[in-house]
Amino acid sequence: xxxxxxxxxxxxxxxxxxxxxxxxxxxxxALIAPLLLLLSIxxxxxxxxxxxxxxxxxxxxxSSYRKIIEQPIYLSVMARTFKIALFVTIxxxxxxxxxxxxMASLKRRLAAAAAAAxxxxxxxxxxxxxxxxxxxLQRNGVANNAMTELGMVEAPLKLIYNEGAVIxxxxxxxxxxxxxxxxAALRSIPQEYVCAARTLGAGASTAFLRVTLPLSxxxxxxxxxxxxxxxxxxxxxxxxxxxxGTLIVATLIGQQATVLLDxxxxxxxxxxxxxxxxxxxxxxxxxxxxxxxxxxxx
Amino acid sequence: MPWTFQKLIATTAACLAVLGHxxxxxxxxxxxTGGAYEKALREAWFDPFTAQTGIEVVxxxxxxxxxxxxxxAMVKTGNVSWDLYLQGEIQAAxxxxxxxxxxxxxxxxxxxxxxxxxxxxCNATGVRxxxxxxxxxxxxxxxxxxxxxTWADMWDVQKFPGGRSFPDFNDPWRVMAAALLADGVSPEExxxxxxxxxxxKLEQIRPAVALWWKTGDxxxxxxxxxxxxxxxxxxxxxxxxxxxxxxxxxxxxxxxLVGDRIALIKNAPHRVNALKLAEYxxxxxxxxxxxxxxxxxxxxxxxxxxxxxxxxxxxxPSTTDPQNTPVTPDAKWINANAAVLxxxxxAWIQQ
Numbered sequence: 195x196x197x198x199x200x201x202x203x204x205x206x207x208x209x210x211x212x213x214x215x216x217x218x219x220x221x222x223x224a225l226i227a228p229l230l231l232l233l234s235i236x237x238x239x240x241x242x243x244x245x246x247x248x249x250x251x252x253x254x255x256x257s258s259y260r261k262i263i264e265q266p267i268y269l270s271v272m273a274r275t276f277k278i279a280l281f282v283t284i285x286x287x288x289x290x291x292x293x294x295x296x297m298a299s300l301k302r303r304l305a306a307a308a309a310a311a312x313x314x315x316x317x318x319x320x321x322x323x324x325x326x327x328x329x330x331l332q333r334n335g336v337a338n339n340a341m342t343e344l345g346m347v348e349a350p351l352k353l354i355y356n357e358g359a360v361i362x363x364x365x366x367x368x369x370x371x372x373x374x375x376x377x378a379a380l381r382s383i384p385q386e387y388v389c390a391a392r393t394l395g396a397g398a399s400t401a402f403l404r405v406t407l408p409l410s411x412x413x414x415x416x417x418x419x420x421x422x423x424x425x426x427x428x429x430x431x432x433x434x435x436x437x438x439g440t441l442i443v444a445t446l447i448g449q450q451a452t453v454l455l456d457x458x459x460x461x462x463x464x465x466x467x468x469x470x471x472x473x474x475x476x477x478x479x480x481x482x483x484x485x486x487x488x489x490x491x492x
Numbered sequence: 493m494p495w496t497f498q499k500l501i502a503t504t505a506a507c508l509a510v511l512g513h514x515x516x517x518x519x520x521x522x523x524x525t526g527g528a529y530e531k532a533l534r535e536a537w538f539d540p541f542t543a544q545t546g547i548e549v550v551x552x553x554x555x556x557x558x559x560x561x562x563x564x565a566m567v568k569t570g571n572v573s574w575d576l577y578l579q580g581e582i583q584a585a586x587x588x589x590x591x592x593x594x595x596x597x598x599x600x601x602x603x604x605x606x607x608x609x610x611x612x613x614c615n616a617t618g619v620r621x622x623x624x625x626x627x628x629x630x631x632x633x634x635x636x637x638x639x640x641x642t643w644a645d646m647w648d649v650q651k652f653p654g655g656r657s658f659p660d661f662n663d664p665w666r667v668m669a670a671a672l673l674a675d676g677v678s679p680e681e682x683x684x685x686x687x688x689x690x691x692x693k694l695e696q697i698r699p700a701v702a703l704w705w706k707t708g709d710x711x712x713x714x715x716x717x718x719x720x721x722x723x724x725x726x727x728x729x730x731x732x733x734x735x736x737x738x739x740x741x742x743x744x745x746x747x748x749l750v751g752d753r754i755a756l757i758k759n760a761p762h763r764v765n766a767l768k769l770a771e772y773x774x775x776x777x778x779x780x781x782x783x784x785x786x787x788x789x790x791x792x793x794x795x796x797x798x799x800x801x802x803x804x805x806x807x808x809p810s811t812t813d814p815q816n817t818p819v820t821p822d823a824k825w826i827n828a829n830a831a832v833l834x835x836x837x838x839a840w841i842q843q
Contacts, residue, residue, distance in 0.1 A: 265835065266839075267835065267838055267839045267842075270842075271838075271842070274842075328713075332713075332717055332719070333702075333717055333718065333719045334717040334718060335717075355703060355704075433706055434706075437703075437704060438660055438704045438841040438842055439841075439842055439843075440842075441838060441841070441842040446838070448557075448662075449662050449834060449838075451561055452557035452558060452560055452561040453557055453560075453662045453663070453830070453834065454830055454831055454834065455560065455561065455564055455588050456831065
């Protein structure tokens, strides 16, 4: 009983800002300075150049952006990219959460085995994983052969080179990015909270819905944002398992940058994608704080 | 035995030369597309060149599009590490090309008297390596009687039933051109391409298209697993399928001829040696013959064609047989309209 009572006090150091406040402000700044410098040189500066390239050729020129708005194809491809990323994020969440939950509650050896399964998927090259889906889904592939043998279908189905295949293959690639943050969040929830809820009369599902799930939301948020942003920039997987109907923004940017060498337009497309992505992240954040995702954790 | 011995000496000499000169940077960096193509170039061209001159040839692999973007980036930032890079004939003819590649007009004057070379084998944009075709290939076991010969046959799903395949790799002119030829446009009046008419004709074949291929490997895999029976693919890939033992045939009557050039990047670090390598290619029909023997291509030198085997000559895209002459695209028009072509194609293909 004593340990249960003492636990909430241990939590205090996990509160946001808790550990940072131990250090003085100049020291904190000095500690993050190297990273800030690296980010400015390696990330912010190139992005600044990219945005400049999209706006100035060399004097102010908005024609690239006008083209994106005026030609319907660019906005429709942008919309499709977001739609695919959204479906992939939802699918990753639905498939990933139970896995993370199982990993967090499994006994040591089984948990290690589950983690290994996730990490092996994370470490195998994207190209290999995409080709594996081709082997499974192609006309004479494993899936079609099995269904034909079992008499479920008469002629082989068209399972690949369409949007469905892209979503399936991308979900496969991105699942670890959803599972790991949720797993980390779940692991940091003290078991005693659930015990306390059960003691106070909550059923297993109520305890999950009112204690575990809300407390794991920061992990869900991190996983969703990561999956969504990575999905927006996917290039190889849609090219390999997608068909003509799955044209996405990354492909368009590649075309402009390498085939037509129209770098200002490629930069304008990239900037538009960047702004749209940042907006989505802010909306995500807002949505989560409205649902008290963070408040209930703090 | 004497041959092996000679080879041994040559290799040793080459190694020593490379070792001795590596400090003096006696090397050339060439960007190629890798794979079987690079292997053929290395065996027939780079290695003999190194044996003769002691200059090492280092290769870097990249796709054609990557090369273009990377060469542009190198020149723009003033950080050039390549000397020579491959470019398609059409891309080389674009206005942008000479912003990043050196104008070779002066160099080419030295070859104006070489009568065995094609007249445009060496021009301002670069040195032609070889010419190759994109053509109609089909599974010969799919058709009992007549076999498809023209683009119109590819569109005729009653007479030649089965799946179809076309490329979809950011370079749509050859699909549109095939559609127009299938629609009855004569090769002489093909360019400028009537994009609306081409897309209307493509709409007819769309339901039969099993795969819009993006990479050469994909175009081969579809033939292997029976996804389609007729495809517009690269000649080198059709030949590779046949070598695998697949019942694959092709028709030169439905083909487009596209060359590859090697260009000298601006401010190349080993400019003089790079030009020596280019000169070696143009002056050595034996090297050209060996490469095209392996890749079923047409070398720029007539003397090289004479050195090839009868079988390789029969597979090679011909410019003398009027029934089977491939169509040569209008590079100038394609470049001037590249952005429009791509935009119209993107809008149509994703419907």
